[in-house]
Amino acid sequence: MPQLVFYRKYRPQSFSEVINQKNIIKTLSNAIVGGQISHAYLFTGLRGVGKTTVARLLAKALNCKGRKPNEFEPCNKCESCEAIKNGNALDLIEIDAASNRGIEDVRSLRENIKFQPINSKYKIFIIDEAHQMTKEAFNALLKTLEEPPSYVIFILATTEPDKLPPTILSRVERYDFKKLNLDDIIDCLKSICKKEKIKFEDEALRLIALYSEGGLRDAQSLLGQISLVTNQNITKKAVEELVGAINFEKVKKFINCLAKKDKEKAMEFINDIYDEGYDLEVFNKEVLNYLRKILLLKISPSLGKVLEKEATSEEMTILFKQAQVFDTPYLEKLLKRFIDIQVQLRRTPIPTLPFELCISEEL
Ligand SMILES: [Zn+2]
Incomplete structure (x- = not known):
């Protein structure tokens, strides 16, 4: 049972909080300030390195109503930022390609693209696990990418970019996310423990980071599970028992x-x-x-x-x-x-x- 409480609670709300993706953030922030926005981005990298987090931040910054022209961070105060944070923004459509593979979904995607954004500058589609899209969905996407309406932005996220058709790859701006360092993950877990007043052994946090294979989401979820099981006292032994499985x-x-x-x-x-x-x-x-x-x-x-x-x-x-x-x-x-x-x-x-x-x- 995934325990995503910490992941949701501590998900970065501004670019400065994102761990270990400095180059990507720099390029994106320059593009935001310079107004050089692409219609299609591809974010690739291992599980839990921040692809969808950065995708949401990009969406938030682009549709933010309180952001000054020379700034790239979203204001986190306007109605658009609030809506994205709460997951009810009308102009940010998040699709999990792994579970939305039907013809109906492709049709509704195609329909959806036609309509202008409701109350934002851009209508932004984040497609997670993009390599799992069906052929029909790729074709619908390709058609849009050939002549994208000025208000549409796609952000595809995938762990397996090689599985995307070349026709799509040639039309996206690609960003390869780095694997997170063990120490970065440990630091992040430590700071959560301190904020949540959870007791921990250093070695236990190291094990959690190790077993999460460079993915922050998995590490946070494991931390959440163990903290529940152990009544907020994370020992090396408890971690070992859980990760045995x-x-x-x-x-x-x-x-x-x-x-x-x-x-x-x-x-x-x-x-x-x-x-x-x-x-x-x-x-x-x-x-x-x-x-x-x-x-x-x-x-x-x-x-x-x-x-x-x-x-x-x-x-x-x-x-x-x-x-x-x-x-x-x-x-x-x-x-x-x-x-x-x-x-x-x-x-x-x-x-x-x-x-x-x-x-x-x-x-
Ligand atoms: Zn805002």
């Missing part, structure tokens, strides 16, 4: 690559988690333990009893399924390799290399 998901993904002998995906996976700041020794230990469970179930399903304390019943179901995919010799070979990797990880100059070798040789 998240870890299972991660390792499961990797095990699936091994099961399918998908070298490419497995290589990508290892490099991704390394980039995300995962401790590969910890990860390897979890892989070992996971494969061990599968081996036990492979020998006899009744050995599930042994594992009951270590896995939830949902996890057991998944383990049983995966046990059917692996053959025993392959499983044993992998286990031996991952035991070696545990030792090699302390000596290797390139931390991903022991995994890459194993993937290359055994899959």
Whole structure:
């Protein structure tokens, strides 16, 4: 259950509060002051780095009625700023492309574009998860982008820009958002804890930031969940218990690559988690333990009893399924390799290399 209270409460209301996207903010603020506004923007970057937050700020600044011509920050006082903050602005239309994929939605988008803004300068469409738009929706969008009405602005946000058609890519002004630093996220969590009078261990906040993989929204939501569960006392132990469930998901993904002998995906996976700041020794230990469970179930399903304390019943179901995919010799070979990797990880100059070798040789 996502806990978005902190995310909503502490979402930046002005550009100066946005973390770690200085270059983007600078370019955008120059454009706002200079009046050089594009009709279509593309914001790309990982989850939770501030794409939709900046999109909203841009919308707010452009439609602000209290902003002086030489300023770029929204006034946060006028009716337009208030409406955007409260999520009821008539001329800011936010579409989640992942859940609005039907023909009806495309039609209403097309209709909507035709009408002038109601009480603002611009009618602004923020399309989140834009790579998930349907072909029809892309076509409708493309038509508009070819001859955009002067009052229409699109801001597309996506984690996967490569999935957008070239015809769209060539018509948007693109901004690549940077991944957030671990320290930035920790600082942000710390300041929330102080404002909310939540007790915390430093190491606990570091773990939260680490597990959120550079995404501030996930970090804030995790903080919210743990703070609820622990009655506002965030300890390292509490974080570890909660993220145990998240870890299972991660390792499961990797095990699936091994099961399918998908070298490419497995290589990508290892490099991704390394980039995300995962401790590969910890990860390897979890892989070992996971494969061990599968081996036990492979020998006899009744050995599930042994594992009951270590896995939830949902996890057991998944383990049983995966046990059917692996053959025993392959499983044993992998286990031996991952035991070696545990030792090699302390000596290797390139931390991903022991995994890459194993993937290359055994899959
Ligand atoms: Zn305003």
